[in-house]
Amino acid sequence: MPAQNPARLPRRWLTAASAFALSTALLAGCAVYKPEVLQGNFxxxxxVSALQPGMSRDQVRQVLGTPLLTDMFRSNRWDYVFTAQHRKGVEPQKYAVAVFFEGDALARIEGAEDLPSETEFVERMSDGKVYKPRNLEASPEKLQSFTDSQKAKAKPQPELPEAPSTTSYPALPQ
Known part of the structure; x- marks a missing residue:
């Protein structure tokens, strides 16, 4: 291996040091990206106010949705957890509600006292933006024009084949 020229060695270091300084200066303005994470069921x-003691599990599921956690060792408890993290301009949020059953009937609810209303939740998550409610009602004329256009787009259905004359089949060979 040939000996390096002592005059060139500092020049290489200078080049490497200046490249490092330049890259550090360019990256100084960059921040680490943290993706917004929304998890669970809000x-x-x-x-919660629509729930009544004695409601069945199916009725509770209709109101609250599918629980995020169901404990296989305690089948009488459903947990609904919601977390929001790394949302720009919004503080991290966490809400947890536990629903308890006796048999198939709703017995009690825990954690509901700290829940926001739907309007409060939207205000917290919107970072100060104001959303105007939209009019979602259709006039009878608009409804009629919609049904007329749907009928015009409808394709004629092909005729279905007739059912077989017999529903008994021969025995399978043994």
């Missing part, structure tokens, strides 16, 4: 105060 349950509002209005949803």
């Amino acid at each position: 349950v509002s105060r209005e949803q």
Whole structure:
């Protein structure tokens, strides 16, 4: 291996040091990207107020949705958890509601006292933006024009084949 020229060695270091300084200066303005993470089921105060003791599990699922956690060792408890992290301009949020059953009937709810209403939740998550409610009602004329256009787009259905004359089949060979 040939000996390096002592005059060139500092020049290489200078080049490497200046490249490092330049890259550091360019990256100094960059921040680490943290993706927004929304997880779980948001349950509002209005949803919890619709629950009544004695409701069946299916009725509770209709109101609150599928639970995020169901414990296989305690089948009488459903947990609904919602977390929001790394949302720009919004503080991290966490809501947890536990629903308890006796048999198939709703017995009690825990954690519902800290839940926001739907309006409060939207205000917290919107970072100060104001959303105007939209008019979602259709006039009878608009409804009629919609049904007329759907009928015009409808394709004629092909005729279905007739059912077989017999539903008994021969025995399978043994």
